[in-house]
Amino acid sequence: MTVKIKDGQVKDVQLRIYEPPRFFEAFLRGRDFREAPDITSRICGICPIAYLMGACHAMESALGVKVEGPLRDLRRLIYCGEWIESHALHVYLLHAPDFLGYESAIHMSKDHADLVAQGLKLKKVGNDILALIGGREIHPVNLRVGGFYKVPSRRDLAPLAENLKWAVEAAEATVRFTGTLPFPDFQRTYEYVSLRHPTEYPIEEGRLASSQGLDIAIPEYERNFEEEHVQHSNALHSKLKERGSYFVGPSARYNLNFDRLTPRCREEAKKAGIGATCNNPFQSIVIRAVETLYACEEALRIIGQYEMPDSPSVPIEPKAGTGFGCTEAPRGICYHRYRIDEKGTIADAKIVPPTSQNQKVIEEDLRSFVTRHIELPDDKLRWQCEQAIRNYDPCISCATHFLTLTVERD
Amino acid sequence: MENDGDGADLLESWNRAKPVILIDAVKSGAEAGTLHRIEAHLSPLPNPAFLSSSHLLGVAEAVELARSMNRLPPVLLVYGIEGKNFEFGGGLSPEVNRSVDSVTDRLVREIREIPGEENGGAPASGFIRADADSR
Numbered sequence: 001m002t003v004k005i006k007d008g009q010v011k012d013v014q015l016r017i018y019e020p021p022r023f024f025e026a027f028l029r030g031r032d033f034r035e036a037p038d039i040t041s042r043i044c045g046i047c048p049i050a051y052l053m054g055a056c057h058a059m060e061s062a063l064g065v066k067v068e069g070p071l072r073d074l075r076r077l078i079y080c081g082e083w084i085e086s087h088a089l090h091v092y093l094l095h096a097p098d099f100l101g102y103e104s105a106i107h108m109s110k111d112h113a114d115l116v117a118q119g120l121k122l123k124k125v126g127n128d129i130l131a132l133i134g135g136r137e138i139h140p141v142n143l144r145v146g147g148f149y150k151v152p153s154r155r156d157l158a159p160l161a162e163n164l165k166w167a168v169e170a171a172e173a174t175v176r177f178t179g180t181l182p183f184p185d186f187q188r189t190y191e192y193v194s195l196r197h198p199t200e201y202p203i204e205e206g207r208l209a210s211s212q213g214l215d216i217a218i219p220e221y222e223r224n225f226e227e228e229h230v231q232h233s234n235a236l237h238s239k240l241k242e243r244g245s246y247f248v249g250p251s252a253r254y255n256l257n258f259d260r261l262t263p264r265c266r267e268e269a270k271k272a273g274i275g276a277t278c279n280n281p282f283q284s285i286v287i288r289a290v291e292t293l294y295a296c297e298e299a300l301r302i303i304g305q306y307e308m309p310d311s312p313s314v315p316i317e318p319k320a321g322t323g324f325g326c327t328e329a330p331r332g333i334c335y336h337r338y339r340i341d342e343k344g345t346i347a348d349a350k351i352v353p354p355t356s357q358n359q360k361v362i363e364e365d366l367r368s369f370v371t372r373h374i375e376l377p378d379d380k381l382r383w384q385c386e387q388a389i390r391n392y393d394p395c396i397s398c399a400t401h402f403l404t405l406t407v408e409r410d
Numbered sequence: 411m412e413n414d415g416d417g418a419d420l421l422e423s424w425n426r427a428k429p430v431i432l433i434d435a436v437k438s439g440a441e442a443g444t445l446h447r448i449e450a451h452l453s454p455l456p457n458p459a460f461l462s463s464s465h466l467l468g469v470a471e472a473v474e475l476a477r478s479m480n481r482l483p484p485v486l487l488v489y490g491i492e493g494k495n496f497e498f499g500g501g502l503s504p505e506v507n508r509s510v511d512s513v514t515d516r517l518v519r520e521i522r523e524i525p526g527e528e529n530g531g532a533p534a535s536g537f538i539r540a541d542a543d544s545r
Contacts, residue, residue: 089418093418093467105475106471106474106475106478107478109475109478109479110478113478113479113480113481116475116479117479117481120418120421120422121422123418124418124419124422127416127419137416137419138416
């Protein structure tokens with residue numbers, strides 16, 4: 001990250017992501033449409049379901065196929081598992097140490113072993129859902145276009161339910177714990193973008209909505225959003241065509257869908273000090289805890305009413321077309337679009353991960369944050385900027401000191 | 411048991427285990443196929459040698475987390491095999507393949523020498539030691 005300061009004013013903030021460019025969109029061309037879920041899930045080890053589901057939805061959309069009923073419920077259940085494990089990891093091992101003044105989770109665990117143990121156990125509950133329904137935790141193998149290769153019985157899901165009863169209580173305790181953390185006084189006005197569903201807190205279905213009035217079907221995504229390659233970063237910057245930066249992820253979902261949370265979640269959020277809206281990105285840790293509670297409750301609800309489907313998947317036949325999929329990865333909306341020919345061969349692909357959609361808003365946050373703390377020595381400034389980036393839980397924030405900060409003062 | 415690579419799961423997995431033998435790939439700069447044997451219940455793992463990912467706890471981090479939480483098993487033997495090629499695709503290099511065969515034999519002998527629970531899991535004096543550069 002480079003910060004240019006002149007005459008005591010921040011002139012520029014540039015975040016350079018040195019992650020090597022991924023060529024997934026290119027090497028998907030020529031592959032069979034059925035391979036897209038398993039190939040794209042390799043984009044992310046912590047949120048493979050987001051890619052599996054986005055690819056499945058997009059291909060089903062191209063083929064005119066709907067996956068409903070218990071198969072759809074199973075998809076939502078495994079996605080709950082992903083939210084639980086990803087959020088628990090971030091809250092306890094990546095973000096909480098910042099607020100408690102520890103360099104890392106390892107340092108924090110010396111004084112707060114029970115806390116870290118709770119986080120690890122919560123994470124395992126999420127992982128167990130992925131392993132049971134998806135076949136394994138990392139890059140699950142049981143999901144396919146049209147549904148699954150094999151579906152569990154009610155009896156198979158029973159052990160998960162037992163773990164989830166504990167997890168609901170642990171998640172509630174997590175919300176209360178995060179509500180006690182000391183947060184910097186930092187608020188900005190954002191344009192939040194997330195899915196919006198008629199009745200559910202959005203995970204895998206809905207229209208695209210924003211806090212500035214956007215309300216579009218998923219196929220309209222590329223008419224409203226675009227990516228640009230900025231010179232200083234390997235990652236593409238996303239923006240709303242008409243307005244610029246936007247904010248995806250738990251904070252966006254929460255601000256746009258508070259009314260869709262369960263009564264228990266809404267109540268615990270209020271007790272933890274956040275209302276129906278929250279514009280302090282540092283309090284995203286509370287929101288992640290609330291979403292973890294939601295995911296645990298929702299997973300229990302789905303298991304409670306689950307009936308094993310007659311078939312693990314719906315029939316699919318290739319045909320030419322273009323399909324669109326967009327689901328809520330733990331970090332925000334993850335968009336897929338594919339064009340396939342009459343044999344089902346992928347001719348073209350576009351994938352927009354959530355973290356790259358937040359690049360612009362992260363830079364803007366950093367600019368605003370650095371402006372307010374311009375007098376800090378560079379090492380303290382770097383540490384606080386790392387914390388500010390961790391609000392977004394991007395897939396670069398795990399190293400204790402991942403940020404190289406260069407401050408050019410004139 | 412096989413672990414998917416998420417170190418955080420190790421602490422849950424070896425929750426009730428007494429002796430644990432952990433096998434992983436290593437990148438320390440040593441010659442490909444080199445076998446490293448570390449008694450991790452006694453000393454820390456060299457962190458940069460054990461690869462980690464952007465969002466998962468690596469083996470070394472997981473072991474140190476367990477140590478600070480007093481959740482290490484009484485005996486934790488870590489076998490690291492020095493890798494040659496960490497690019498995507500492909501299989502094991504011949505050097506690593508030979509080391510895998512060698513460590514398998516060694517492990518079978520070592521497992522047979524691990525004392526039972528009645529001895530509290532303490533290493534026996536006849537433990538086979540692998541030199542750092544042996545294969």
